[in-house]
Amino acid sequence: MSELHKFLFDGLPVRGMLVRLTDAWREVLARREPGQEYPPELRDLLGQMSAAAVLMQANIKFNGALVLQVFGDGPVKLAVAEVQPDLSFRATAKCIGPVEPGATLEAMVNVRGQGRCAITLDPKDKLPGQQPYQGVVPLHGDQREPLQKVSEVLEHYMLQSEQLDTRLVLAANGDMAAGLLIQRLPVEGEGNLEGKRNEDDIGLSDAFNRIAILAGTLTADELLTLDADTVLRRLFWEESVTRFEPHQPRFACTCSRERVGQMLRGLGREEVDGVLAERGDVEIGCDFCGRHYRFDAVDVGALFTPPGHQPEGGSATTLQ
Numbered sequence: 001m002s003e004l005h006k007f008l009f010d011g012l013p014v015r016g017m018l019v020r021l022t023d024a025w026r027e028v029l030a031r032r033e034p035g036q037e038y039p040p041e042l043r044d045l046l047g048q049m050s051a052a053a054v055l056m057q058a059n060i061k062f063n064g065a066l067v068l069q070v071f072g073d074g075p076v077k078l079a080v081a082e083v084q085p086d087l088s089f090r091a092t093a094k095c096i097g098p099v100e101p102g103a104t105l106e107a108m109v110n111v112r113g114q115g116r117c118a119i120t121l122d123p124k125d126k127l128p129g130q131q132p133y134q135g136v137v138p139l140h141g142d143q144r145e146p147l148q149k150v151s152e153v154l155e156h157y158m159l160q161s162e163q164l165d166t167r168l169v170l171a172a173n174g175d176m177a178a179g180l181l182i183q184r185l186p187v188e189g190e191g192n193l194e195g196k197r198n199e200d201d202i203g204l205s206d207a208f209n210r211i212a213i214l215a216g217t218l219t220a221d222e223l224l225t226l227d228a229d230t231v232l233r234r235l236f237w238e239e240s241v242t243r244f245e246p247h248q249p250r251f252a253c254t255c256s257r258e259r260v261g262q263m264l265r266g267l268g269r270e271e272v273d274g275v276l277a278e279r280g281d282v283e284i285g286c287d288f289c290g291r292h293y294r295f296d297a298v299d300v301g302a303l304f305t306p307p308g309h310q311p312e313g314g315s316a317t318t319l320q
Helices: 023-030 040-060 105-109 150-162 206-216 220-225 228-235 257-267 269-279 297-303
Strands: 003-009 014-021 064-071 076-083 088-095 116-123 133-138 166-172 177-184 241-243 282-285 292-295 317-319
Touching (some): 040 076, 064 105, 150 166
Antiparallel strands (some): 003 241, 014 177, 064 076, 076 088, 116 133, 282 292
16 A cells, blocks of 8 residues: 655654555556556656655645646656645656667756756635746756756755755656655744745754765665665664654546536637547547546537536546
C-alpha cells in the first residue's frame, strides 16, 4: 500500500517526509494503452515527479490542486503530476521523439536550454477574479549549468522562491516511486509556498546541514527496496525523531464527462461540428486515466443549447 510518513527532529528546526508510491504508481502505469508504455527513463522521471508532488502537497496543506510540470525542447514535450488535498494524484507525459537509454533530464527536456519547471497551486474555491498561483524556474542552476535531476530543480526552486533549505532524494522504477524530503523550518510560522521568507538563514543551519548530509547518503536502490522504518532508522539512528500517523496517497483522476463537455464548448460549435462531419462523433480520451468520452450529434447539440431548452434523449457514452 502506498504511504506517506511525516516526522520532526526533536528540538531542531528540521522536518521530514518519506513517501512510497506502490500500488498507486503501478495503477498510473497500467492505464497506458498497450504499445504506448513510457520509455524507462521517462517512466522514472514521471515517477520521481509524482513522489515529489505528493511530498510538496503534503508539506503545504493547500486546499486545491498542486500541479508540477516539466516542459521544454527535447523529446519529452511535457511531464505532469497533479495532487489533490487528500493526496490522490495522477500523472502523464507527452513524448514526441525517441528517448535514448540513460537519458538525463537535460537530454529529455532541456536540449537547447529552453526547459522549464512550473509549480501551480489551483485553489478549490476561487474568489471572483482569483487566479492560480504559479512559480516557474529554468532547468539550470545559478551558474547556468544544466540540472540533470528533477530533485536538483526542485531544491533550487525552493531555495529561490521560498528561501527554504531543502534536500530531496527521489527514485522510481516500474514498481515504485519514492521520495525523501528534508527541510529547514522557517523561524516564524509554518512556512510553505506562500509563507514567510527567511533569506538570512539560508545555508546557516548546522542542524539542517547535518541531517541533509545524512539524507544524501540514501541511495536510489535503498529508497526503492527498504521499508520506511528501516530507512529512517538507518539514516537518523542518532537523532530523536517524532513520527506521525502515515497517510495513504492513491491514484485518482478528476476527469469527467462534464469537464470534457466544457472543453468542447470552449472550442466552439463550428470546430466541433467539423469533427462530427468528418468522423460521425467526437471522442475524447483522458491522457491521465485512459477513459474515453464519446459525443454524438445529439450530445453535441445539447452542449450548445441554452439551459432549459435541451431535448430529451441522446446517447451519452463513457468508454473505459
